[in-house]
Amino acid sequence: MNNFNKYIKHHLQNLTFGYYPKKGWIIAQNIDQIKTMGFFSINLDSIFFSILMGILFLFIFKKCSFLLNSNTTPKGIFNVIEYISETINNIIIKNLKYKNELIGPLSLVIFMCIFLMNLIDLFPMDIINIFLYLLKINQNIKILATSDINIPAGMAISVFIIILFYNIKNKGLIGFIKEICIKPFNNIFLIPFNIILESLNLLIEPLSLSLRLFGNMFASEVIFILINILPFWIKWVLSLIWGVFHILIIPLQSFIFMMLTIIYLKKSYKTNTINSHEINKMEK
Structure with a gap:
């Protein structure tokens, strides 16, 4: 049981670099050191793999854009890229009736x-750690960046900032503040309650984006770890079953994050909830 606990803790530990009081700036060797580092630490593996996937995305789409613009017949992966782009474009056209040059590339x-x-x-979880073991490096590298709360939270906060920007841009700073003050109850005595309620409503948006993605992917990684410590005769069967199910989770989580972003941006255009009569009434 102790070996199992050690295995699980090891695989849930990020490659963390931070300031440790006794040793200075180091790569953490255990979870206790990570806890001591606190806010002043960086998960190097999460950052590396998220940047790597971003570069891969740019490389594939840049290459596809050149080929599609050269009037050649798309084949293989180019058909997939074209299908994804057209599907996302149709979703935006259907759900967002306002002109926004950012929402397409962002989605x-x-x-x-x-x-x-x-x-x-979907890659074997121990493949990188086996190489580290052969090199006599007693460190764990988590390749699933979305199972690190910092990555989904960073993306959610970035989207939240964009949502605030378009709320202020489309409604004006005064209009945005007034909307917070008179929703959901158009009563001057309920303004403090409205402010609290609407502030919570705004904060829930990045929370729902980050925690939903993190929770699902972290749980999935834990299940893979638990399957991996089972005997070989049952491990490969369960890995195959969960892997097939996980193939459905992968695009679903991406789609949900994208759709929620579109919906939240759509809300920033709904200025008809406040008309001039209501604003004048509140001013009086």
Whole structure:
């Protein structure tokens, strides 16, 4: 049982670099050192694999764009890329009736980057750590970046900032503040309650984006770890079954994150919830 606990803890530990009071800036050797480092630490493996998948996304789509613009017949992966682009474009046209030059590229980047980061989870989880063991390096590298809360939270916060920007841009700073003050109850005495309620409503958006993605991918990784410690005769069967099921989870999580982003941006255009009569009434 102790070996199992050690195996699980080892595989849930990131390659973390940070400041440790007794040794200075080091790569953490155990979970206790990671806890001591606290906020002043960086998960090198999560950053590396997220950047790597971003570069892979740019490389594939840049190459595909050159070929598609050269009037050649798309084949293989180019058909897949064209299908994904057209599908996302149709979703945006159907759900967002306002002109926005950012939403298309943003939705595509979100979907593909999360998809590629999730796709890594189908690779054998011990393959990199075996190489590290052969090199006598007692460190664990987590290749699934989305199972690190920092990556989904960083993406969610970035989307949240964009949502705030378009709320202020489309409604004006005064209009945005007034909307917070009179929703959901158009009563001057309920303004403090409205502010609390709407502030919580705004904060829930990045929380729902980050925790949903992190929770699903972290749980999936834990299941793979638990399967991996089972006897060989049953391990490969369960790995195959869970791997097939996981193939459905990978694009689903990417799609959900993208769709929620589109929906939240759509809300930033709904200025008809406040009309001039209501604003004048509140001013009086």
